[in-house]
Amino acid sequence: MRSTSLLALGLLAATIAAPAADAHAAELPELRGWRRVGRTAIHDKKTVWQAIDGAAELFVAYGFRSLRQQEYRSGRLALTVQVYEQSTPLGAFGVFARERPPDGESLGLGAASAFAAGGHCLAYKARYYLKLLALRGSLTRDSCRQLLAGLTRWLGGDDAPPRELALLPAAGQVAGSLGYTRRSCLGTRRLSNCLHADYRREGGKPYTRLVVLPGPEQSVGALWGELAAHWKVRRQGKLELIVTRLPYRGTVALVRRHGVLVGAVGVGDVAATVAVLRRWRPRVKR
């Protein structure tokens, strides 16, 4: 009886009127102050094209699993909620980073979230990517916040970002520059599966740090060998590095660390780039 009462109190406190607390439930939840219109449409790899033809390729490139889409109405406002399930949290982050508007304002929800001035909002949490789009009228910051709070709570779990993101240091990182590129990172076909972010520099333009992750069946040695076949291998003291020049970015240098390759570009010459790499010790192992 006591546990039933506590559960009831919990339900009242939640933004969602009938929390499923189960991200595997087919239907998206009721949201307080909003009315669901029709049933939740569920799309898998076979049918996602029907739902977002022309835009699905991005999601597929980052490991798309399913899309749940539901229309909600409140007074004169109508919106679509899309919940994408990707195969990994890193995949969900990759999509979020690609779709995040440059001027998006963080709402402090999920692993990360953004409200765009145009009246739509985005968030990701674990391997889920959430997208709220106004169909009629426009969403305010507060309504976005309330809706996302309900949805992220419904998803359950914690809000921790993918652990791979910790490979890039937070200190000095330019806000909103953190990204994950699956193919042709920095414009070269030699680099794929890259985490990257821009970093501030005193008296200079920002530069970019990157972490190249080996593929699922690939060792870091094999990845190194592939790059070494196309770019120059150099030695600076005890440090072995791979170096090349990229158009408009300048020298890029990569070294092996903890089962990944870490690199920097846009710092300056090789010596300056190496100085950055020597000081960089990734915090976590994959």
Next chain:
Amino acid sequence: MGCGRMSDPNLVRHAYDRGVNFFDTSETYVNGDSERAIGQAMPHLQRERVFVVTKLRVEREESEQSIVDRFRRSLGRLRTAYVDGLYMHGVTEAAMVKHAGFHAAIRRLKAEGKVRHAGISSHGPRGAAGDAMDRVLLAAAEDGRFDLMLLVYSFINREPGQRVLAACKRRGIGATLMKVTPARLELKPFDPDDPSEEHARMIGLLIKRGLTREQAVAQLKVRLEQHRADLQQNRATIDAFVARYGIRTEEQLAENSVRWALGNPAVSTVLVSMNDFETIDAFTALAGTRLTGADSRRLRDWNVTFGRGYCRHGCAACAGLCPHGVPVSTVMRYAYYFARQGRQRHAMERYAALDGLDGARCLDCDAPCRGACPYGFAIQAQLMTAHQLLSLA
């Protein structure tokens, strides 16, 4: 520069610095990021020295205002005051060339100085419904309101494109080519005792249809042998050709195909997807070059060799013949994305979205399509090969 998968402004800058002056994008490419990348590169380009076109997939009943609104968003992403061309994208029916909303939007946007030219693109029909590419584009030429066209044309897939190019030349329409490099598919050997993953899947499909495992293996073996025989004539010629010319990479074929296409005086330009610096460097090096006699002979031989193994984009000669309604041209276009454009995941997902209207239907079919292709394409064999390549199950 075909910008269908491009989202890095540095690639646009690099292409421009290497002499590329034509950029083709669409509101849907990379979810708008393709247009954004061009927009971010725009401050580094001399606007009057580049030709930028974008495309909108227009719905049948779409209004002028809706098209204008969508275009204005494209223009915002492109960060330019105007585009050189606005295309009606991927048109599948000839009747669409009369779309009132599109033409009204073009009139308005031209008057405002936002659009310089109206364009249209077509891959032909999707499935049994719709019209062949040349029918759509010839209707557009006849309509007289289009200034630009984007069409499929290669040294193997010539005839429909030639008809369109002739019409373009007569009417002073700018013609841009896509899919200028042909595909090639292989048939994997079948070992009943140790079937490949794809063959095991096919056996599974037949068992689901009520056959025993032995019957399924026997049926698949017969079918594959039949299809191997269909392809054998090409196979022998391919092997001889490859040995004769020492062909090692498909890049060689791609580069010569582009040069061949640019050698046609009715062609204004060729779209090549360039998604990294390396590809840009390889293809811009071809600018200003012409095919040598030896190159032309080589391509002619490639045509003889692979002509029967290539399903012409935009062709509808076999449309409606499949008793199961398998959209042959569409399936083979996905195989092209897989084999020639390196878009494996994209191609497989598109194929999966056909939801069973695919090459698996050929497994126990008597193939009334046999002999239907005027170019000698072995439809059933190639569909099964494409199924091996593209199936996700």
